[in-house]
Amino acid sequence: MSYATPFETFGIWAVVAVAVSALGYAIILVFQVLRQDSGTSEMQEIASAIRTGAQAYLRRQFRAILVLIAILTIVLYLTAALAGAEWHISVGRAAAFLMGSLFSATVGYVGMSMAVAANVRVASASRRSVTEALRIAYRAGTITGMLTDGLGLLGGTLIFIIYGKTAPEVLLGFGFGGTLLALFMRVGGGIYTKSADVGADLVGKIELGIPEDDPRNAAAIADLVGDNVGDCAGMAADVFESYEVTMVSAMILGLALQPFDLKWIIFPLLVRGIGVVSSILGTYAVTVWPTKDAFKAMDWSYDLSSLLSTISFAFLAHFYVGDWRVFWSTFAGILLAIGFNKYTAYFTHTDHAPVQQIARSTRTGAATTILSGLGIGFESTVWAILIIVIAILASVLIFAGSGVSYVLYSVALCGIGMLSHTGNNVSMDAFGPIADNANGIGEMSGMEAEARSVMATLDAVGNTTKAITKGIAIASAVIASVSLFGSFITNINVARSELGLSSSGHLSGINIADPIVFVGMLVGGAVPFLFSSLSIRAVERGATAIADEVRRQFSNAGLVRGEVKPDYERAVVICTTAAQKELVGMGLLAVLTPVVVGLLLGAESLGAFLGGVILVGQLLAVFMANAGGAWDNAKKVIEEGKYGGLHSPAHQASVVGDTVGDPLKDTAGPALNPMIKVINLVSVIIAPLVVRISTQTDQLWIGYTLGAAGLVVLGIVVWRSKREN
């Protein structure tokens, strides 16, 4: 910090102040939401069951991973200490890891708590007016958005203030903690929510033809709990992690650029600070716009935030950095976010050709419905890649001729720009499951049809915003990964020169023309498939267990007539167990695979492994998110009356499509985003150690032994998961 100009010192503390203000704003919103009327006692009873189930689940999840987090804290200390770092850096990395996990968990937990408090209030407000229901749901979502912004910005800035030039080593810990927690929340929450949802539908919608959230369905409460632990807690932690990792990579690359000129690192912090202010103003404006269309209001707010930010970024680039290129890179990120929004809407919105096409193919049955969804999902990956490719190429061209370090920094700035309005995104996204839950409470407590139609409208808007947030999150994974590649190579070269190995030695990149390196890439490509396979099958197992339970309870005639209440608790327990079972195993999979590849095949293969994970992870995640979203909305098209409408054969086919899409879009797909980043950060963190072990012939046996041990653990994880089938 000693090199900072007075303006820079002021700027950094201003960023801290903005972060704290965001948290303060969140607290104000909490009181505003809680002050609202919380409905009839019947509604409150259902809401309380949801709340209890959701909180019990998250607590159990946190307990389940506690030991792993404790072990990893020590391991993180060792990764720095063994690589020769000073003690305060090693301790800092471990502490930052803890802080990152804690922040991620907090965002998820608080976000979910607000959702389960808001749902019943939205249900109650929907009896009065759309505007009021919208305001409460959106404000509850904004709380999570502000937490995401505030904690992400605060953590990163504080680490920079404390550690200065040595911050990168510590920031890696912060990023890893947040990402790992997000992975657990996404996997656990995703398996929970879709086991309940698919299981409830298999018996309710498909076998018995009763509506969703029918109070006689034993899985009804579990389904509503699932929306909160998956779509709220899981999503919030995941977006927090994306926000944090893009910042970490920009700071690392900025610090590496010009050690004695702080503007390259302070610029991204200021950009993020401005983004938070723009988000506060934008989200505040949502209820002010002269429109009754909820989506339009949120869209306008997003545009307002983007406009405010863009102007401020330009001022900052001109007057502070004195280099317009940083503006263009950040602006490319803003455009990338907008481009991805439009792209996702095209592939998943009911108005456009892809969903219409799937809807049309329901006429010839379930098989063609699935086939056209697969075809469209496959195609959508191509356009996603092209949009990302254009953004990367633009970032490269903006800094063309300045060398690869600047180019990577430029890509990182693109990520900074892209996620600068995370506050808006989270608010828009969290809003959907809250409306959905409110609707469920309405259905279960037998609320009047007009109020429920208000909530259904809000829910439909939420489906689109949800798809958009997922798209942004996965695109940010690729952008962050490309920039982190730079840190990976830097780390390796630094380690090599510290060991006295010529830095002009055989590693100055990742050469996939070398068969051993190519093998790393092949293995990397297989990981997302393995991961998705495990999560899809976990959902299938969970859903089958739920379906059996619902069917068993329905064999009671009193339940069918509505005289006896079902035992909701049992379904909640089944989902909790299903989600917990895979949790630690899948976490180990993400953490251990890069370690094993690095130790057995070397640092360069590890880099190619990373490339394979990013490439295939991105493709699969987009495919699953879009195919799932499109099937979901194709069903909506049929339900609105096309091709025979509700209960027609076309509708049955569309329900099959939707059910297949559910675990793809809400479990397997979203989990790939944090998985990519966990693997990425683990690779960057262990790179120096891998170089150390693999280049000293007398230590080779250590690497191979550890690698083989890791392989055995991975084998056990996969075997256990398969055995349960």
Next chain:
Amino acid sequence: MSYATPFETFGIWAVVAVAVSALGYAIILVFQVLRQDSGTSEMQEIASAIRTGAQAYLRRQFRAILVLIAILTIVLYLTAALAGAEWHISVGRAAAFLMGSLFSATVGYVGMSMAVAANVRVASASRRSVTEALRIAYRAGTITGMLTDGLGLLGGTLIFIIYGKTAPEVLLGFGFGGTLLALFMRVGGGIYTKSADVGADLVGKIELGIPEDDPRNAAAIADLVGDNVGDCAGMAADVFESYEVTMVSAMILGLALQPFDLKWIIFPLLVRGIGVVSSILGTYAVTVWPTKDAFKAMDWSYDLSSLLSTISFAFLAHFYVGDWRVFWSTFAGILLAIGFNKYTAYFTHTDHAPVQQIARSTRTGAATTILSGLGIGFESTVWAILIIVIAILASVLIFAGSGVSYVLYSVALCGIGMLSHTGNNVSMDAFGPIADNANGIGEMSGMEAEARSVMATLDAVGNTTKAITKGIAIASAVIASVSLFGSFITNINVARSELGLSSSGHLSGINIADPIVFVGMLVGGAVPFLFSSLSIRAVERGATAIADEVRRQFSNAGLVRGEVKPDYERAVVICTTAAQKELVGMGLLAVLTPVVVGLLLGAESLGAFLGGVILVGQLLAVFMANAGGAWDNAKKVIEEGKYGGLHSPAHQASVVGDTVGDPLKDTAGPALNPMIKVINLVSVIIAPLVVRISTQTDQLWIGYTLGAAGLVVLGIVVWRSKREN
């Protein structure tokens, strides 16, 4: 050839003699098959309709691509001439391209012609005995197998005899021609066969519940034609191409190794020659074994061939090359083939856990059937990658310490070993569709149940052998591609040094840590998804058209009662049109994408693009082949009586799974294998030109203009294909 020892000269001519003998053996078998009794006049009438349809289709297909082939012949001449090659090499490359296409087309056409001649003879023989039916079907398959071996070996060896040290430049043309034709045969045949099959099933099996091949189904003949143009002609051309490309890559790398010692190039030729002899003996033995189990007889024959070859390879390595390492690399290939056989059988055979699991999930309906198939298909890719990775690592370790050229040669030898018993594989594979067709003729001509059960047994065996051949083909694509990477880098470095650019310049590999290179990899990964999306949707469109036609004809009450014959011809025309529509576009996609990437992003990005194509292509191809195969056999499990058997809800769910799997396993998946290789060979061929254009600043505009033009053409191709939806 002037450096060859007398033994080597003798050896090469012996290989030519073996190749010619294989062709001679094929001719003998043709007469043996044609001599058989060709059934009743009713059977002959149906067989003649199938033959007419199949041959008309292939002829139309050849006509459709004639112009493209002519243009490419000139382009191939130019790729060599513009890069500064002597005239006889440029002409040789163009001529070899024509020869490669012609050979590939011949193998496909003759293979199919034999299949349509054999089907009715097998049907007739099945009335007498299993053994006789098996013998005819297998012999007809062996004709194709021998053609594959004979033409592949002959072409490669002749080019080597004529061109000697400069053969690589010409061999590339030979490989490209064979691969491109195979791509067309796979795409066209695949779309044809599955449009007919899925379309016939949509109405016949799903809507009306009538059996497959019911003579009242207007698509019945088209379905049988499809088996021939897809599973026979397409498969034969594809396997020929795999056989040829693994040989081309081994020869190129062998020649590069030690220009003055021919043993590195003569060894793979001798190995292939021995493989053909072993295949002749092995396939001949099939009808000799003391077993009535067709699969066991073929399996034993395969083992016999493997044993004969392994012993001979060892002798050759010891006495001729004097280096046991070449034996071990080739042996690794034989083991890889065996490993892949067992692996595919595990994931797709009715006896094992994966298929059993899918069968179990049919109890909860179509959605869980699809989900468990997706989960298992995803998982299967992981094991496929691991098997390939182990083979590559073994090849690398065998030549460890000898430098990267030897390592790549070792990988190429692994490919040589892997496909040395292509003769057996093709015989086993072609046998399936012949039995299937015979069964169809039996059904349509109302043959007695016993004879039909004989053919059904043979058909079921064919399903497994078909899956095995697909697995081998795709694994060979990865192995060949890894070794061709070496040629790619060599070509680039040679071009650079010819241009006076320092060969220690910035390209000594493909460094994916560079963002522009990474972008190439991202684009490469998208191509297999685009390709699969186009083919799946082409099938869906074709199948819907067929379903509409069958439904329309069924509205005639006389047809339902069996008094009126359906108009089979219309369905044949619909399938032909559906298949033709996509043909040229998808060919252009494979040929142009590497050109565009190379010209716009440079040679290194092109290398990464190739890596992305191989990685994702392999994963998708294996996923689609295995998921499809597993769904197919899960249906068989239900039909054998489990979970309610035929016409139960579980059976309906399994039919949905099978229908979804059909275009995945028989159209999109198999087409990826030649696609990977077309892209690979195009990249190697254009590499010198790309270097030339992109490193001379005054010619940069040429590259960008051509690249942009290519992009426009690609845009039009995709747009046209989407518009037809």
